[in-house]
Amino acid sequence: MNATYVRYELLRLSRNKRFFFFSLGFPLVLYLVIAGSNKKQVLDMGSFSLKFPLYYMVGMASYGAMIAAIAGGARIAAERSTGWNRQLRLTPLRPSVYFGTKVFTSYLMALISIALLYVAGISYGVSIELARWFEMTGLILIGLAPFVALGVLAGHLLTVDSMGPALGGGSAFFGFLGGQWFPLPNHGFLHVLGECIPSYWLTQASHVGIGGNAWGITGWIVIGVWTAAASVLAAWAYRRDTQRV
Template identity: 30%
Template sequence: MNSSWLNLSQRVALYKTEAEMDLKTLWRTPGFILPCLAFPVLFYLLFGVMLSKGQHAEYLLVSYAAFGVMGPALFNFGANVATERAQGWLTLKQISPAPIGSWLFGKTLSCLLLALLILLLLFVCAGAIAGVRLYTSQWLQLAGVLLLGTIPFCLLGLTLGLTLSSKSAPATINLIYLPLAFLGGLWLPLQLLPTALQQLALVLPSYHLGQLGYAVISKDRGEPFWVNVAVLVAYSLVFIWLATRRFRAQSHDRR
């Protein structure tokens, strides 16, 4: 019993250390942190408050909140993992006795904490500047739904980070991130897009993340809740499979 408790405490300490290290790495790169925090807030203030005169403040709060939480998930996993691969850090992690799960836990926790900070900034702007009034349960539900909804984007980022070079990763991820947001209806309501793009949106994870958020404020398109969840879960499983294949391929290449 004592041995099992010791192993458990060591494992917890290891996971905690990995999380702290990844958080410190993030905070030491303001070139990554500041745009992640600033862009969703600035876009919301510009389009949700100034240009629309606050008429669509609730709807656009969800839009830019969903857009905001996708960024850390894609870039912290995608660009940073690609850089760690190039520097040999990921190889060291894979051959060390520490479980690779601790490394993944650290990056996931960093993404969630940064996403939570983005949500808090947006919520403060929406309430204090745009005059958005939601029930406490709605604020909490919106934060919870969007944070959980970042998981498939973390896995997509991981897959990209394990596939792309460190030089091509940032540009490639931007080419995926921005169209995902636009085509998923997070920048413009889908009814303003051509019919073909509206149909395309139905298969994108960004669309279903947005719909889960809009449902909290009763501004979704009326699809069953489980459909949006099922699509995000399906994407998560596909990206887990792809990331696992990339991990195994890299391990095989080193032999």
């Protein structure tokens, strides 16, 4: 690892105010407004009941983290558009360090997003057992891996112009099919499809915070396969991406 390079990447990240606001502020503001106006509501889940701020916090944590992770790609697309990527390739910087730094900054953004939502949730009276906090957060971070890779892939494949629609469409697709927006039916086609989508498992990970179970073997396989496939594609996109944009 090159400490100076990583330090400047973080510095650049912290100076990009708009990026910060939209990838971190959006889920947070949404949570504060919606959960704030339903603070006392209790959801009847059949066998048990849930306070709305808790239910909405875990959902937003997984969705916000996913958006923050994918959004890393927008930064890459912007860097490519200035020819920076070509310049960087003429340096001895190893691709592994380049990717490592991108993954690190994407994860950092996701982690900040999660932390902000946790703090907001606690301020609304949410409480979860400490062990569950950790289990939920750990699983969410693992479940983010395919989205970080998809972000890098999109960043090297798309231009700045197409990045907006792609991010919007992508996060809507994953948000809907993964049951992040509203719960999917427990059976049938949508459920089967959802189980093949990594955002579904991200939702399941967040449900650990509300008494759900950790992933079974299917979850690990889906996350593993998506991560591997997206990483291979991202590496391919990076290799071919040496020409003028």
